[in-house]
Amino acid sequence: MTDTHDARRDELARSLRTVRDRIETAAAMAGRAPDEITLIVVTKTYPASDVALLADLGVTDVGENRHPEAARKREEAGDPAAALRWHFVGALQTNKAAAVARYADVVHSVDRPRLVDALDRGARQAGRTLGVLVQVNLEGRDDDPAGRAGAAPGDVLGLAAQVDAAEALRLEGVMAVAPLDADPDDAFARLAEVAASVAAAYPRATAISAGMSGDLEVAVKHGATHVRIGRSVLGERPPLR
Ligand SMILES: *Cc1c(COP(=O)(O)O)cnc(C)c1O
Numbered sequence: 001m002t003d004t005h006d007a008r009r010d011e012l013a014r015s016l017r018t019v020r021d022r023i024e025t026a027a028a029m030a031g032r033a034p035d036e037i038t039l040i041v042v043t044k045t046y047p048a049s050d051v052a053l054l055a056d057l058g059v060t061d062v063g064e065n066r067h068p069e070a071a072r073k074r075e076e077a078g079d080p081a082a083a084l085r086w087h088f089v090g091a092l093q094t095n096k097a098a099a100v101a102r103y104a105d106v107v108h109s110v111d112r113p114r115l116v117d118a119l120d121r122g123a124r125q126a127g128r129t130l131g132v133l134v135q136v137n138l139e140g141r142d143d144d145p146a147g148r149a150g151a152a153p154g155d156v157l158g159l160a161a162q163v164d165a166a167e168a169l170r171l172e173g174v175m176a177v178a179p180l181d182a183d184p185d186d187a188f189a190r191l192a193e194v195a196a197s198v199a200a201a202y203p204r205a206t207a208i209s210a211g212m213s214g215d216l217e218v219a220v221k222h223g224a225t226h227v228r229i230g231r232s233v234l235g236e237r238p239p240l241r
Contacts, residue, residue, distance in 0.1 A: 065090025173207030
């Protein structure tokens with residue numbers, strides 16, 4: 001292997017160690033066991049070679065936010081990545097749902113009835129079962145000027161029922177992104193309430209996907225079972241064009 005390959009491997013090993021330490025510390029502070037929390041490394045914009053290195057370093061779950069980038073990378077990452085669980089975490093257009101249903105293991109960004117239908121149809125056609133998290137909008141206002149994705153908290157149980165009834169979908173829980181200019185502590189506390197109402201109705205749907213590089217500690221404090229970490233593992237992404 002080349003020097004740059006080895007250098008990148010060392011760099012990723014170090015940053016992974018740091019992130020795993022952060023998760024362990026946050027779990028300890030919250031009186032939780034660290035193995036209740038799954039690290040999803042969000043590899044968007046980074047090459048398939050990084051995905052392969054991460055798999056080799058013991059990462060089990062990766063996240064992507066765009067189709068077809070995710071599909072291409074899954075293909076290219078090859079053997080070591082074959083056993084990874086692929087999480088689709090980005091905004092998803094209804095007309096791309098069937099394509100994503102062919103390769104994603106879990107979709108975190110399900111926020112409207114038409115998307116549930118499209119994913120179910122796509123998964124059935126592919127002969128697969130797809131894990132689904134209902135994305136919750138935590139902006140706390142109905143007109144959502146930022147255009148952030150997610151179902152209003154009051155719509156989450158209805159969507160959960162639709163997912164639960166879908167033949168090829170498995171309801172796993174809820175997901176959210178903290179609002180940009182609000183305290184993530186309040187936002188993730190509200191998410192925990194929504195998550196509890198979903199788990200009360202569907203006892204197997206206990207997943208809470210919350211927490212990114214900047215706020216994973218707060219998310220773990222409020223019960224996150226899945227943290228989605230990009231920059232703290234892979235480095236700063238170049239700005240989107
Ligand atoms: C990019 C992204 C992440 C990771 O964010 P970082 O700040 O790089 O850790 C998590 N969740 C979603 C939905 C994302 O798009």
